[in-house]
Amino acid sequence: MQATLEGIRILVLGGDQREVEMVRCLAEQGGEIYTVGHRPYPGYANVVPVESLGPFPEAVPRADAVVAPMSHTDSTGKVRSVPVEGVTIRLDGLLLQRFPPGTPLFIGKALPVVKEAAAKRGIRVFETAEDDEIAILNSIPTAEGAIQIAMEELPVTLHGSRSLVVGLGRCGLTLVRMLLGLGAKVAAAARSRAQLARAKEMGADTIALEALGEAKAAFDVVFNTVPALILTRKLLEKMPKDTLIIDIASSPGGVDFTAAADLGIKAILAPGLPGKAAPITAGRILGRCLPRMILSALSQH
Numbered sequence: 001m002q003a004t005l006e007g008i009r010i011l012v013l014g015g016d017q018r019e020v021e022m023v024r025c026l027a028e029q030g031g032e033i034y035t036v037g038h039r040p041y042p043g044y045a046n047v048v049p050v051e052s053l054g055p056f057p058e059a060v061p062r063a064d065a066v067v068a069p070m071s072h073t074d075s076t077g078k079v080r081s082v083p084v085e086g087v088t089i090r091l092d093g094l095l096l097q098r099f100p101p102g103t104p105l106f107i108g109k110a111l112p113v114v115k116e117a118a119a120k121r122g123i124r125v126f127e128t129a130e131d132d133e134i135a136i137l138n139s140i141p142t143a144e145g146a147i148q149i150a151m152e153e154l155p156v157t158l159h160g161s162r163s164l165v166v167g168l169g170r171c172g173l174t175l176v177r178m179l180l181g182l183g184a185k186v187a188a189a190a191r192s193r194a195q196l197a198r199a200k201e202m203g204a205d206t207i208a209l210e211a212l213g214e215a216k217a218a219f220d221v222v223f224n225t226v227p228a229l230i231l232t233r234k235l236l237e238k239m240p241k242d243t244l245i246i247d248i249a250s251s252p253g254g255v256d257f258t259a260a261a262d263l264g265i266k267a268i269l270a271p272g273l274p275g276k277a278a279p280i281t282a283g284r285i286l287g288r289c290l291p292r293m294i295l296s297a298l299s300q301h
Protein backbone atom coordinates (compact mmCIF):
# COMPACT_ATOMS: atom_id res chain seq x y z
CA MET A 1 0.00 0.00 0.00
CA GLN A 2 1.07 3.63 -0.56
CA ALA A 3 2.65 5.44 2.38
CA THR A 4 0.04 8.20 2.30
CA LEU A 5 -0.18 8.51 6.09
CA GLU A 6 3.54 9.12 6.72
CA GLY A 7 3.97 11.25 9.86
CA ILE A 8 0.29 11.22 10.82
CA ARG A 9 -0.57 10.10 14.34
CA ILE A 10 -3.85 8.25 14.63
CA LEU A 11 -5.41 7.17 17.93
CA VAL A 12 -7.75 4.17 17.54
CA LEU A 13 -10.22 3.73 20.39
CA GLY A 14 -11.56 0.18 20.64
CA GLY A 15 -13.45 -1.59 17.86
CA ASP A 16 -13.95 -5.14 16.69
CA GLN A 17 -12.26 -7.35 14.09
CA ARG A 18 -12.94 -4.65 11.48
CA GLU A 19 -10.89 -2.07 13.33
CA VAL A 20 -8.13 -4.63 13.96
CA GLU A 21 -7.81 -5.15 10.19
CA MET A 22 -8.15 -1.39 9.65
CA VAL A 23 -5.22 -0.75 12.04
CA ARG A 24 -3.05 -3.08 9.93
CA CYS A 25 -4.05 -1.27 6.73
CA LEU A 26 -3.43 2.19 8.22
CA ALA A 27 -0.06 1.03 9.55
CA GLU A 28 0.87 -0.33 6.10
CA GLN A 29 0.17 3.13 4.72
CA GLY A 30 2.78 4.62 7.05
CA GLY A 31 0.56 6.00 9.83
CA GLU A 32 1.75 6.15 13.43
CA ILE A 33 -1.05 4.24 15.09
CA TYR A 34 -1.83 4.30 18.82
CA THR A 35 -4.40 1.74 19.95
CA VAL A 36 -6.54 1.58 23.08
CA GLY A 37 -8.06 -1.77 24.04
CA HIS A 38 -6.33 -3.74 21.25
CA ARG A 39 -3.95 -6.67 21.49
CA PRO A 40 -0.38 -6.15 20.21
CA TYR A 41 0.32 -6.14 16.46
CA PRO A 42 3.49 -8.25 16.04
CA GLY A 43 5.53 -7.14 13.04
CA TYR A 44 4.05 -3.63 13.01
CA ALA A 45 6.62 -1.33 14.62
CA ASN A 46 4.44 1.71 13.96
CA VAL A 47 1.48 0.40 15.99
CA VAL A 48 1.84 1.36 19.64
CA PRO A 49 -0.57 0.09 22.30
CA VAL A 50 -1.64 2.67 24.85
CA GLU A 51 -2.02 0.71 28.05
CA SER A 52 -4.69 2.85 29.62
CA LEU A 53 -6.24 6.20 28.95
CA GLY A 54 -5.42 7.01 32.58
CA PRO A 55 -6.74 9.93 34.58
CA PHE A 56 -4.21 12.47 33.27
CA PRO A 57 -4.10 14.33 29.96
CA GLU A 58 -0.57 13.15 29.27
CA ALA A 59 -1.81 9.54 29.21
CA VAL A 60 -3.24 10.28 25.75
CA PRO A 61 -0.62 10.56 23.04
CA ARG A 62 -0.80 13.63 20.81
CA ALA A 63 -3.03 12.55 17.96
CA ASP A 64 -3.71 14.22 14.63
CA ALA A 65 -6.89 12.17 14.26
CA VAL A 66 -8.98 9.94 16.52
CA VAL A 67 -10.82 6.90 15.17
CA ALA A 68 -13.71 5.31 17.10
CA PRO A 69 -15.45 2.16 15.87
CA MET A 70 -18.04 1.70 13.14
CA SER A 71 -20.18 0.03 15.83
CA HIS A 72 -19.93 3.41 17.65
CA THR A 73 -21.26 3.91 21.21
CA ASP A 74 -24.29 3.30 23.36
CA SER A 75 -26.47 6.24 24.38
CA THR A 76 -24.12 7.06 27.29
CA GLY A 77 -21.10 7.40 25.00
CA LYS A 78 -19.56 4.03 25.95
CA VAL A 79 -17.76 2.48 22.98
CA ARG A 80 -19.76 -0.65 22.14
CA SER A 81 -16.93 -3.00 21.35
CA VAL A 82 -13.32 -3.20 22.44
CA PRO A 83 -11.07 -6.13 21.38
CA VAL A 84 -9.61 -6.61 24.87
CA GLU A 85 -12.26 -7.61 27.38
CA GLY A 86 -12.71 -5.40 30.43
CA VAL A 87 -11.45 -2.17 28.82
CA THR A 88 -14.05 0.59 28.96
CA ILE A 89 -13.79 3.62 26.69
CA ARG A 90 -16.29 6.43 27.05
CA LEU A 91 -16.45 9.22 24.48
CA ASP A 92 -17.48 11.86 26.97
CA GLY A 93 -16.37 15.38 27.79
CA LEU A 94 -13.67 14.06 30.11
CA LEU A 95 -11.94 12.13 27.31
CA LEU A 96 -12.60 14.55 24.46
CA GLN A 97 -11.29 17.55 26.42
CA ARG A 98 -7.85 15.94 26.22
CA PHE A 99 -7.65 16.53 22.46
CA PRO A 100 -6.87 19.94 20.99
CA PRO A 101 -9.92 21.75 19.56
CA GLY A 102 -10.26 20.96 15.88
CA THR A 103 -9.05 17.37 16.22
CA PRO A 104 -11.08 15.22 13.82
CA LEU A 105 -12.96 12.30 15.37
CA PHE A 106 -14.09 9.54 12.97
CA ILE A 107 -16.89 7.29 14.17
CA GLY A 108 -19.47 5.08 12.41
CA LYS A 109 -22.36 7.09 13.77
CA ALA A 110 -22.27 9.84 16.39
CA LEU A 111 -25.13 9.65 18.86
CA PRO A 112 -26.31 12.92 20.47
CA VAL A 113 -24.19 12.35 23.60
CA VAL A 114 -21.00 12.20 21.49
CA LYS A 115 -22.03 15.09 19.22
CA GLU A 116 -22.71 17.29 22.25
CA ALA A 117 -19.46 16.41 24.05
CA ALA A 118 -17.49 16.98 20.82
CA ALA A 119 -19.19 20.30 20.08
CA LYS A 120 -18.34 21.59 23.56
CA ARG A 121 -14.65 20.89 22.97
CA GLY A 122 -14.55 21.92 19.31
CA ILE A 123 -13.79 18.36 18.17
CA ARG A 124 -14.84 17.86 14.54
CA VAL A 125 -16.98 14.74 14.08
CA PHE A 126 -17.02 12.73 10.84
CA GLU A 127 -19.54 9.89 10.55
CA THR A 128 -17.80 7.16 8.56
CA ALA A 129 -20.96 5.10 7.93
CA GLU A 130 -22.42 8.06 6.03
CA ASP A 131 -19.43 8.48 3.70
CA ASP A 132 -20.70 7.41 0.27
CA GLU A 133 -17.60 5.46 -0.72
CA ILE A 134 -17.61 3.52 2.57
CA ALA A 135 -21.40 3.04 2.56
CA ILE A 136 -21.53 1.74 -1.02
CA LEU A 137 -18.61 -0.66 -0.49
CA ASN A 138 -20.12 -1.72 2.86
CA SER A 139 -23.41 -2.48 1.13
CA ILE A 140 -21.70 -5.56 -0.33
CA PRO A 141 -21.01 -7.39 2.98
CA THR A 142 -24.30 -5.99 4.29
CA ALA A 143 -26.33 -7.50 1.44
CA GLU A 144 -24.38 -10.76 1.63
CA GLY A 145 -25.08 -10.90 5.39
CA ALA A 146 -28.80 -10.28 4.87
CA ILE A 147 -28.96 -12.93 2.16
CA GLN A 148 -27.08 -15.33 4.43
CA ILE A 149 -29.79 -14.88 7.09
CA ALA A 150 -32.51 -15.41 4.46
CA MET A 151 -30.84 -18.63 3.29
CA GLU A 152 -30.59 -19.91 6.85
CA GLU A 153 -34.20 -19.04 7.72
CA LEU A 154 -36.12 -19.84 4.54
CA PRO A 155 -37.34 -23.35 3.73
CA VAL A 156 -37.10 -22.50 0.01
CA THR A 157 -34.20 -21.39 -2.16
CA LEU A 158 -33.83 -17.72 -2.93
CA HIS A 159 -33.72 -18.84 -6.54
CA GLY A 160 -37.32 -18.62 -7.67
CA SER A 161 -38.43 -16.97 -4.40
CA ARG A 162 -40.60 -13.87 -4.31
CA SER A 163 -38.38 -11.28 -2.65
CA LEU A 164 -39.28 -7.70 -1.81
CA VAL A 165 -36.67 -5.03 -1.14
CA VAL A 166 -37.99 -1.90 0.59
CA GLY A 167 -35.84 1.20 0.09
CA LEU A 168 -33.47 1.59 -2.83
CA GLY A 169 -30.52 3.50 -1.51
CA ARG A 170 -27.00 2.12 -1.30
CA CYS A 171 -27.94 -1.16 0.43
CA GLY A 172 -31.30 -1.64 -1.30
CA LEU A 173 -29.85 -1.47 -4.80
CA THR A 174 -27.05 -3.89 -3.95
CA LEU A 175 -29.59 -6.30 -2.47
CA VAL A 176 -31.74 -6.09 -5.61
CA ARG A 177 -28.74 -6.81 -7.81
CA MET A 178 -27.59 -9.80 -5.70
CA LEU A 179 -31.08 -11.29 -5.41
CA LEU A 180 -31.60 -11.02 -9.16
CA GLY A 181 -28.23 -12.69 -9.64
CA LEU A 182 -29.43 -15.58 -7.48
CA GLY A 183 -32.51 -16.00 -9.64
CA ALA A 184 -35.07 -14.54 -7.22
CA LYS A 185 -38.22 -12.82 -8.49
CA VAL A 186 -37.50 -9.39 -7.08
CA ALA A 187 -39.88 -6.53 -6.42
CA ALA A 188 -38.55 -3.23 -5.13
CA ALA A 189 -40.41 -0.49 -3.27
CA ALA A 190 -39.24 3.10 -2.79
CA ARG A 191 -40.66 6.59 -2.64
CA SER A 192 -38.23 7.98 -5.22
CA ARG A 193 -39.28 7.61 -8.85
CA ALA A 194 -35.63 7.73 -9.93
CA GLN A 195 -34.71 4.84 -7.62
CA LEU A 196 -37.68 2.83 -8.90
CA ALA A 197 -36.60 3.51 -12.47
CA ARG A 198 -33.11 2.21 -11.62
CA ALA A 199 -34.59 -0.96 -10.10
CA LYS A 200 -36.73 -1.47 -13.20
CA GLU A 201 -33.66 -1.00 -15.39
CA MET A 202 -31.95 -3.72 -13.32
CA GLY A 203 -34.82 -6.12 -14.02
CA ALA A 204 -36.93 -5.87 -10.85
CA ASP A 205 -40.67 -5.25 -10.57
CA THR A 206 -41.36 -1.95 -8.87
CA ILE A 207 -43.92 -0.73 -6.34
CA ALA A 208 -44.34 2.90 -5.27
CA LEU A 209 -43.86 2.95 -1.49
CA GLU A 210 -47.22 4.64 -0.90
CA ALA A 211 -48.90 1.79 -2.84
CA LEU A 212 -47.22 -1.01 -0.87
CA GLY A 213 -50.46 -1.65 1.06
CA GLU A 214 -52.34 -2.34 -2.17
CA ALA A 215 -49.68 -4.69 -3.60
CA LYS A 216 -51.38 -7.99 -4.39
CA ALA A 217 -48.26 -10.13 -4.45
CA ALA A 218 -47.27 -12.23 -1.45
CA PHE A 219 -43.57 -12.49 -0.67
CA ASP A 220 -41.41 -15.24 0.77
CA VAL A 221 -38.99 -12.67 2.14
CA VAL A 222 -39.03 -8.93 2.68
CA PHE A 223 -35.78 -7.01 3.16
CA ASN A 224 -36.32 -3.60 4.72
CA THR A 225 -33.63 -0.95 4.34
CA VAL A 226 -35.68 2.16 5.20
CA PRO A 227 -34.85 3.63 8.62
CA ALA A 228 -38.44 4.72 9.31
CA LEU A 229 -41.60 2.81 10.27
CA ILE A 230 -42.75 1.42 6.91
CA LEU A 231 -43.90 -2.11 7.74
CA THR A 232 -46.75 -1.02 10.01
CA ARG A 233 -49.28 -3.27 11.72
CA LYS A 234 -51.77 -2.46 8.95
CA LEU A 235 -49.31 -3.60 6.29
CA LEU A 236 -48.19 -6.66 8.23
CA GLU A 237 -51.81 -7.75 8.66
CA LYS A 238 -52.00 -8.16 4.88
CA MET A 239 -48.95 -10.43 4.72
CA PRO A 240 -49.04 -14.24 4.88
CA LYS A 241 -47.85 -15.56 8.26
CA ASP A 242 -44.93 -17.39 6.70
CA THR A 243 -43.38 -14.22 5.24
CA LEU A 244 -39.85 -13.75 6.57
CA ILE A 245 -38.85 -10.13 7.27
CA ILE A 246 -35.22 -9.11 7.54
CA ASP A 247 -34.77 -5.53 8.68
CA ILE A 248 -31.30 -4.12 8.14
CA ALA A 249 -32.19 -0.47 8.77
CA SER A 250 -30.47 1.20 11.69
CA SER A 251 -32.13 0.72 15.07
CA PRO A 252 -35.07 0.68 15.76
CA GLY A 253 -35.56 -0.45 12.14
CA GLY A 254 -38.59 0.03 9.94
CA VAL A 255 -40.83 -2.77 11.18
CA ASP A 256 -43.51 -2.82 13.88
CA PHE A 257 -41.86 -5.76 15.64
CA THR A 258 -44.58 -5.99 18.30
CA ALA A 259 -47.24 -6.32 15.61
CA ALA A 260 -45.13 -8.88 13.74
CA ALA A 261 -44.85 -10.98 16.92
CA ASP A 262 -48.60 -10.63 17.58
CA LEU A 263 -49.33 -11.79 14.04
CA GLY A 264 -46.87 -14.69 14.16
CA ILE A 265 -44.66 -13.23 11.42
CA LYS A 266 -40.93 -13.77 11.87
CA ALA A 267 -39.16 -10.41 11.71
CA ILE A 268 -35.44 -10.19 12.35
CA LEU A 269 -33.61 -6.95 13.09
CA ALA A 270 -30.12 -7.51 11.69
CA PRO A 271 -27.63 -4.80 12.70
CA GLY A 272 -23.86 -4.77 12.14
CA LEU A 273 -23.86 -7.15 9.16
CA PRO A 274 -20.51 -6.17 7.60
CA GLY A 275 -18.77 -6.84 10.93
CA LYS A 276 -20.50 -10.21 11.23
CA ALA A 277 -20.53 -11.43 7.62
CA ALA A 278 -17.11 -10.22 6.48
CA PRO A 279 -15.12 -8.34 9.14
CA ILE A 280 -11.84 -8.51 7.22
CA THR A 281 -13.40 -7.08 4.06
CA ALA A 282 -15.18 -4.43 6.13
CA GLY A 283 -11.90 -3.57 7.88
CA ARG A 284 -10.10 -3.26 4.55
CA ILE A 285 -12.83 -0.94 3.28
CA LEU A 286 -12.13 1.30 6.28
CA GLY A 287 -8.39 0.98 5.77
CA ARG A 288 -8.76 2.02 2.12
CA CYS A 289 -11.24 4.89 2.61
CA LEU A 290 -10.24 6.43 5.95
CA PRO A 291 -6.89 7.85 4.77
CA ARG A 292 -8.74 10.01 2.20
CA MET A 293 -11.10 11.27 4.94
CA ILE A 294 -8.25 11.86 7.40
CA LEU A 295 -6.09 13.74 4.87
CA SER A 296 -9.07 15.84 3.78
CA ALA A 297 -10.00 16.69 7.41
CA LEU A 298 -6.40 17.64 8.24
CA SER A 299 -6.08 19.82 5.13
CA GLN A 300 -9.23 21.74 6.09
CA HIS A 301 -7.84 22.76 9.46
Ligand code: NAP
Pocket residue numbers: 135138139142167168169170171172190191192195209225226227228247248249250270271272273274
Ligand atom coordinates in the same frame (compact mmCIF):
# COMPACT_ATOMS: atom_id res chain seq x y z
P1 NAP B 1 -29.53 5.15 1.96
O1 NAP B 1 -28.60 5.04 0.83
O2 NAP B 1 -29.73 6.49 2.61
O3 NAP B 1 -30.98 4.58 1.51
C1 NAP B 1 -32.09 4.66 2.34
C2 NAP B 1 -33.34 4.33 1.55
O4 NAP B 1 -34.45 4.52 2.44
C3 NAP B 1 -33.60 5.27 0.36
O5 NAP B 1 -34.36 4.60 -0.61
C4 NAP B 1 -34.43 6.38 1.03
O6 NAP B 1 -35.24 7.07 0.13
C5 NAP B 1 -35.30 5.55 1.93
N1 NAP B 1 -35.84 6.33 3.02
C6 NAP B 1 -35.20 6.95 4.02
N2 NAP B 1 -36.06 7.54 4.86
C7 NAP B 1 -37.28 7.27 4.38
C8 NAP B 1 -38.59 7.60 4.82
N3 NAP B 1 -38.82 8.32 5.92
N4 NAP B 1 -39.64 7.17 4.08
C9 NAP B 1 -39.44 6.45 2.96
N5 NAP B 1 -38.23 6.10 2.48
C10 NAP B 1 -37.17 6.52 3.20
O7 NAP B 1 -29.12 4.21 3.16
P2 NAP B 1 -28.31 2.83 3.02
O8 NAP B 1 -26.86 3.10 3.04
O9 NAP B 1 -28.93 2.02 1.96
O10 NAP B 1 -28.67 2.20 4.44
C11 NAP B 1 -30.02 1.84 4.72
C12 NAP B 1 -30.18 1.62 6.21
O11 NAP B 1 -29.43 0.45 6.56
C13 NAP B 1 -29.66 2.73 7.09
O12 NAP B 1 -30.49 2.85 8.22
C14 NAP B 1 -28.28 2.27 7.48
O13 NAP B 1 -27.87 2.84 8.71
C15 NAP B 1 -28.52 0.80 7.61
N6 NAP B 1 -27.35 -0.07 7.43
C16 NAP B 1 -27.37 -1.21 8.15
C17 NAP B 1 -26.39 -2.11 8.00
C18 NAP B 1 -26.47 -3.39 8.77
O14 NAP B 1 -25.45 -4.04 8.94
N7 NAP B 1 -27.64 -3.78 9.22
C19 NAP B 1 -25.29 -1.86 7.12
C20 NAP B 1 -25.31 -0.69 6.36
C21 NAP B 1 -26.37 0.21 6.53
P3 NAP B 1 -34.84 8.58 -0.32
O15 NAP B 1 -33.57 8.45 -1.12
O16 NAP B 1 -36.05 8.97 -1.10
O17 NAP B 1 -34.64 9.35 0.96
